[in-house]
Amino acid sequence: MGKVPRVDIAEHYYHVLNRGNAKQQIFFDESDYRMFESVLLLGIKKFDIEVYAYCVMPNHFHFVLKTLSDGEMGRFMQWITLTHTSWIHVKNDSVGYGHIYQGRYKSFVIEDDIYLQAVLRYVEQNPLRAGLVTNLEEWVWTSFYKRKYYTGKLAKNLTVHPYQQSKEYETFVSELLPENVYSELKKSSTKGKPFGSEEWVNTTIEQYGLQATIRTVGRPRNQ
Secondary structure (H helix, E strand, O other): OOOOOOOOOOOOEEEEEEEEHHHOOOOOOHHHHHHHHHHHHHHHHHOOEEEEEEEEOOOEEEEEEEEOOOOHHHHHHHHHHHHHHHHHHHHHOOOOOOOOEOOOOEEEEEOOOHHHHHHHHHHHOHHHHOOOOOOHHHOOOEHHHHHHHOOOHHHHHOOOOHHHHOOOHHHHHOOOOOHHHHHHHHHHHHHOOOEOOHHHHHHHHHHHOOHHHHOOOOOOOOO
């Protein structure tokens, strides 16, 4: 099966994910996480995008972003992964020793309103769901922590959605998403299926030729 078409149109919200090659660990200590956040800050300043949420995990990272120009997500992600890979090789004196990332990043487009809210929670509560912490305030490498405790350049260059400023958000983000919502988000993350209401999803699939994101794997049954 060929590559699934990727939506990269201005004024849409997206969830973006990339993992270490063969799901191997990328980030080992504080300096590794800080290096990636430095790359992210440069990328936000360099490209026509808004980053609302991010989370850096030991072997992958998540972004929730909005593109302001067509094709900008692809340019941003290519620059992020290539720049970060280069910095890692320089740090470890391993220039020319292969890939850091698994390759093509994964993404899906998100409907605004409650669907975007769910994805923001999904990304920022990732360390909690993974069992890395028992309290989100213990995981430094997220937009949630940076908004609440950090006043540096990265925090100032993140875009904050009104939902993230609400009094209820801090409580909601610390409560794991219902399993049915989480399951749908995982499908979108794996297949690139748009995430939103049924009508919006169907319209988006038709508009951007994303029928492959809802096909089942394997050959059709004989009639």
